[in-house]
Amino acid sequence: MSLDHYSFRPRARLLVLLGEQLIGSPRLALFELVKNAYDADSTIVSVTLLLGDPNPSILVLDDGDGMSFEDLRDIWLVPGADHKLVAKLSNKRSPRFGRLPLGEKGLGRFAVHKLGDLIELTTRKKNEDYESVVKIDWEDLSKQNFLSDAQVQIEKRIPQTFTGNSHGTKIWIGKLRQVDWSRGDVRRMYRQVTSICSPFGAPTDFQVNLTVPGREDDLIGIPSYQDILERAIWRFKFSLSADGLLSWRYEFVNRLKGVKLEDRTASASETRLLVRNPGRDLLGDSSTPRDERLLVDSSFMNGIGPIEGEFYVFDRDKEVLARMPETQLIKLFLDESGGIRVYRDGVRVYNYGERGDDWLGLDLRRVNVPAARISRNIVVGAIHLNQQQSTGLSEKTNREGFTESDSLDRLKRAVLGSISIFEIERRADKERLRRLLKSDSPEPTYSVSAPIHDLRRLADKHGVLTILEPVIKRIETEFNSFQETMLQAGLSGLGLAVVFHEIERGVRVLHNGLEKQLDITELKQQAQSLTKLFDGFAGLLRKNDREPISVSKLIRQARDLNTLRFSYHKVDLICPVLDDKALDFELSVSLSLMLGVINNLFDNSFYWLRVRYPEVNGNAPLHQRKIFVTTFKSDSGGVGIAFGDNGPGFIDPPTALVQPFVTRKPEGMGLGLYYANLVMEMSNGSIQFPDSGDVEMPAEASGAIVALVFENKGRGGSK
Missing domain, CATH: 3.30.565.10 (Histidine kinase-like ATPase, C-terminal domain)
Structure with a gap:
C-alpha cells in the first residue's frame, strides 16, 4: 500500500469566520483597529462614524508608519503572521516611540469584517514614494471554494490620500453589519474607543478621537474621567515591585456638604504583601496544583512584572449621595464605567472593567460582608502592567482578557491583596461616616449552596457520596432553616454572619479531608461535628445549653x-x-x-x-x-x-x-x-x-x- 501526503485545503469562508466569530462585538472590532494603529507608531487615530450617509460607513485614519507593498503581501495577507510576536519576544521596539507591539497572533486585521462587508485600505509607508490600496468584498470572497481561490488585488499608485510627506493607514468600512445606531450605541462606542488609553497615565504620544458628523448631540454630556475622579471620597494608590515590595497611600477626602469629618491619610513603603490563600477556596478544580504562598516575593511576581494600581472609590448609600452634587451623574457613570481595568504600557487590555465583567470577583466576595468590601459599581480603577515583564500574561485569541494561567491567578491574588489593605483602612472612615449620618448597613445574605455543591462533587468523585449525603443534606437543610428562624426573629446580620462563618469553615475542613482522602471513619466524625454546630448555635440563642x-x-x-x-x-x-x-x-x-x-x-x-x-x-x-x-x-x-x-x-x-x-x-x-x-x-x-x-x-x-x-x-x- 502507498502512503500519500495531503495538505489542508481551507475554505475561503474561513476568513469570514475569523472576523465574524472571533471578535465578540463591533466595539471590540474597532478597538482592535485602534490597537493596530498604536503598534504602527501612530500619534493620532481618528475614528469617524458616518452614520448620517445613505450608506453608513466607518473611517479609521492614523499617522503611523504605514505599510509597503511587501508588508501587505507578506504580512497583512498572511493570517497568523508572527512578526509582532517575534518582535515582542526579542524586545524589538518600534522606531519612533519604542513601543512593544500589543498584537501577537496575526488575526486582528480580520476585525474589520465584524463591522462591515466592504473594506478599502489605503496605506503609505514612511519614506516610500507610493501608496498601496487594497479593496475587499468579504461577501464575494466567501463565495470562492477554497482559500487559495480567494484572490485580492493590491494597487500601487501615486499618493492621493497620503500626499506630500504624510504617511499612515486609512481604512474605510462600508456595508455595515449594524445599520441602525442608537444614541446609546454611539455613546458606548465612544467610551470603548477612547478607553484604549489609561486616564490615569496614558501614553503621552498616542491619542484617539471619535467623531459622528451630523450626530454631535449624541456625545453631549459624557463626563470625562477626571470630572468624576475628582468627586471620589476615597483614593488608593499602590505599587508592587518585581521583587514583591509594596508601597501604598490611602486618602479619605470628605466631600460631603454639611458633614464635619476630618480628612485622613495613611501610607507604607516597601512592605510585604499578604495575598489570599487559594487553598481556602471551595470552588475550583482540586486536581490543579495550587500556589499556596501567602507572601509575595520575586518568584511570585515572575511572569507578571511590577504592578501599579490606582482606585477611586465612592459611596452609594443614600445618606451620602444626598450630600454630594450631581449624584445622578455619578451613579450613571459608575453603572456604565465602574470597575477595575487593566492596562499594559498605558494601553488597555480588553475586556477587564467592562460592564458585566467581574474579573476579580469583587461582587461575589462582597455578598457576605457588604459593609466591609467594595463592589464594582463603587470603584473606578486601573491596574498598570509592564508589557516587557508581564510575559506570563497572554491575551486570548478573541481579545477578551488573558488566557487562564498561574500568572493570571497570581496577578488576581496580588491585586486583591492590595485591595484588602484599602478596605481595612476604609472601614475606619466608613464607620465614622455612618455614625455621623446614622445610616443603616445593608443586611448581608448568605448561602451555603456553592460550598455544599462542591462538597457533593468531591464526595462523588471519591465514591463516598452515598455515605456522606445524609449529613451533607442535614447541613444544608438546617442552615436554611436556621437562617429563616433568625430572620423571623429579627436576629439577622451579625448573628447570621457568625453562623455562616462557622459553617463555611467547617465545610472547608471536611472538603480538605476529602481531598486528602482521609479514612471514611474520620470523615464521618468531621461531618458529625459540623452538624453539632447547629445544636450549639441554638444553645447560643437560648443561653442555657451547657454541659x-x-x-x-x-x-x-x-x-x-x-x-x-x-x-x-x-x-x-x-x-x-x-x-x-x-x-x-x-x-x-x-x-x-x-x-x-x-x-x-x-x-x-x-x-x-x-x-x-x-x-x-x-x-x-x-x-x-x-x-x-x-x-x-x-x-x-x-x-x-x-x-x-x-x-x-x-x-x-x-x-x-x-x-x-x-x-x-x-x-x-x-x-x-x-x-x-x-x-x-x-x-x-x-x-x-x-x-x-x-x-x-x-x-x-x-x-x-x-x-x-x-x-x-x-x-x-x-x-
Whole structure:
C-alpha cells in the first residue's frame, strides 16, 4: 500500500469566520483597529462614524508608519503572521516611540469584517514614494471554494490620500453589519474607543478621537474621567515591585456638604504583601496544583512584572449621595464605567472593567460582608502592567482578557491583596461616616449552596457520596432553616454572619479531608461535628445549653479534630495540660461552640505562622511553627486557657480585634475573634489579650496570645 501526503485545503469562508466569530462585538472590532494603529507608531487615530450617509460607513485614519507593498503581501495577507510576536519576544521596539507591539497572533486585521462587508485600505509607508490600496468584498470572497481561490488585488499608485510627506493607514468600512445606531450605541462606542488609553497615565504620544458628523448631540454630556475622579471620597494608590515590595497611600477626602469629618491619610513603603490563600477556596478544580504562598516575593511576581494600581472609590448609600452634587451623574457613570481595568504600557487590555465583567470577583466576595468590601459599581480603577515583564500574561485569541494561567491567578491574588489593605483602612472612615449620618448597613445574605455543591462533587468523585449525603443534606437543610428562624426573629446580620462563618469553615475542613482522602471513619466524625454546630448555635440563642467537660478533654477533642491540619501545616502543638503538667479544671459550656472558638484560634495561628515562616521551594519549615496552649489562674480568682504562637503577633488594638469584620487576612471575613468573644460572653467569661508572662506562657510564644478567662460563676471545680 502507498502512503500519500495531503495538505489542508481551507475554505475561503474561513476568513469570514475569523472576523465574524472571533471578535465578540463591533466595539471590540474597532478597538482592535485602534490597537493596530498604536503598534504602527501612530500619534493620532481618528475614528469617524458616518452614520448620517445613505450608506453608513466607518473611517479609521492614523499617522503611523504605514505599510509597503511587501508588508501587505507578506504580512497583512498572511493570517497568523508572527512578526509582532517575534518582535515582542526579542524586545524589538518600534522606531519612533519604542513601543512593544500589543498584537501577537496575526488575526486582528480580520476585525474589520465584524463591522462591515466592504473594506478599502489605503496605506503609505514612511519614506516610500507610493501608496498601496487594497479593496475587499468579504461577501464575494466567501463565495470562492477554497482559500487559495480567494484572490485580492493590491494597487500601487501615486499618493492621493497620503500626499506630500504624510504617511499612515486609512481604512474605510462600508456595508455595515449594524445599520441602525442608537444614541446609546454611539455613546458606548465612544467610551470603548477612547478607553484604549489609561486616564490615569496614558501614553503621552498616542491619542484617539471619535467623531459622528451630523450626530454631535449624541456625545453631549459624557463626563470625562477626571470630572468624576475628582468627586471620589476615597483614593488608593499602590505599587508592587518585581521583587514583591509594596508601597501604598490611602486618602479619605470628605466631600460631603454639611458633614464635619476630618480628612485622613495613611501610607507604607516597601512592605510585604499578604495575598489570599487559594487553598481556602471551595470552588475550583482540586486536581490543579495550587500556589499556596501567602507572601509575595520575586518568584511570585515572575511572569507578571511590577504592578501599579490606582482606585477611586465612592459611596452609594443614600445618606451620602444626598450630600454630594450631581449624584445622578455619578451613579450613571459608575453603572456604565465602574470597575477595575487593566492596562499594559498605558494601553488597555480588553475586556477587564467592562460592564458585566467581574474579573476579580469583587461582587461575589462582597455578598457576605457588604459593609466591609467594595463592589464594582463603587470603584473606578486601573491596574498598570509592564508589557516587557508581564510575559506570563497572554491575551486570548478573541481579545477578551488573558488566557487562564498561574500568572493570571497570581496577578488576581496580588491585586486583591492590595485591595484588602484599602478596605481595612476604609472601614475606619466608613464607620465614622455612618455614625455621623446614622445610616443603616445593608443586611448581608448568605448561602451555603456553592460550598455544599462542591462538597457533593468531591464526595462523588471519591465514591463516598452515598455515605456522606445524609449529613451533607442535614447541613444544608438546617442552615436554611436556621437562617429563616433568625430572620423571623429579627436576629439577622451579625448573628447570621457568625453562623455562616462557622459553617463555611467547617465545610472547608471536611472538603480538605476529602481531598486528602482521609479514612471514611474520620470523615464521618468531621461531618458529625459540623452538624453539632447547629445544636450549639441554638444553645447560643437560648443561653442555657451547657454541659460539664474538663479542659484537658476539650483541648484533646479540638486537637484531634485538627490533627490533619497540624500535620499539613507542619505545626508543633505544645500543651502541658494534655501531659498532666498543668492545671486541669472543669467547665460548664456548650461543647460545640467552645470547640468552634478553639478551632478559630487554631485557624488564625495556622495562617499567621505560614506568614511568619513561609514555605521554601514549596516545603514548610520543620519545627519552626508552634502553637502553645496552657492553663492559668486569673487575678480575679477565675481560671483560663491561653493560646499563643510564635507568629508575627497582633497589629490592631484589643478593642478592635473583637469587632466584626476586622481582619488583616486578604479575603477573611473577620468574624473569628468576634465569634469567640460572643461565645465567651454567653459562657460567663471573657476574651483577653495578655502578655506571655501574665498567663505562664513560655517566652518562645512571641506572637499572638489570646486568653479565654472563666469566672468562678459558671465553671465547675478544678482538680
